[in-house]
Amino acid sequence: MEILDILIIGAGPIGLNCALEAQKNNLTYLIIEKGTIVNSLYNYPLYMRFFSTAEKLEIAEIPFITTAPKPGRQDALEYYQGIARQKELHLNLYEKVLNVTKTDDIFEIETSKSKYLAKNVIISTGFYDIPNMMNIPGEHLDKVKHYYTEPYPYAQQKIVVVGSSNSAVDAALETYRKGAEVTMIIRHAEISKSVKYWVKPDIENRIAEGSIAAHFNSELVEIKENSVVFKDEKGETHEIENDFVLAMTGYLPDFNFLRNTGIDLQGEHLNPFYDPETMETNIPNLYLAGVVCGGKDTHLWFIETSRIHADIIVKNILASKNMTQNITK
Incomplete structure (x- = not known):
């Protein structure tokens, strides 16, 4: 079985951005998504309009072109799903991740359809799945x-x-x-x-x-x-x-899933532990990206503020990979 450099859980804007960053750096990767591409945005109200302007929702420096001052749900779906098509991102859709376990330095990811091995895992699952x-x-x-x-x-x-x-x-x-x-x-x-x-x-x-x-x-x-x-x-x-x-009482990340992976959840707001310098959790080579980083404080992170996570994570993975190669030599 192939051992991926990165397995990304969640095909939201930040998960896609992580895949684009991995692709740019010639890392093997796969996104696993339980629904469609940017599934949370798909489930937004049909006529919802974003607070942010289009340029703040861009990923990988790909222009987000819209005639409206504030893009709406359909604009965003066209933009993000268009990127996935154009860049031919490696995606498995309508496949739910059930368990993430680690043996030595390799993660085993069990899903509703298969099993995968990866050196690094990025959880970018958002918070729109579980109503408060x-x-x-x-x-x-x-x-x-x-x-x-x-x-x-x-x-x-x-x-x-x-x-x-x-x-x-x-x-x-x-x-x-x-x-x-x-x-x-x-x-x-x-x-x-x-x-x-x-x-x-x-x-x-x-x-x-x-x-x-x-x-x-x-x-x-x-x-x-x-x-x-x-x-x-x-x-x-x-x-x-x-x-x-x-x-309309808000939504929460899947805390049971985070807890079962071994991530420490801290305080009454269940803020998952991660190093802000690397986005790495208390489990080595297991990373968080996007709004999931905020725990119950779902207002802390947005697309425009968390799109930097992809660059931070991939740079850390590359640094670790280079260090390992040097040690091996």
């Missing part, structure tokens, strides 16, 4: 959605949107404009400061005029078939009619 659950009665009901794609199914329905981040605000505004009766349940005293600057005045004005109801310093406590129960800032309980709950 509310853990309240009724959360299992079919009317509860942790992923929002488009507003049309919610026309003329009574919608509760949980949260005040970009995803929650987008869902509230889009469903309201398609005829939904929207109520937002927000833990904090105001709309999140991280909401896109061109969207924040829109949601605040809709709330101020009463078009969208918002309960601040409030918490959803139960979901029923035809209603929801929430507690307001005074601790008083209210029940309102409801057809759908859009729980």
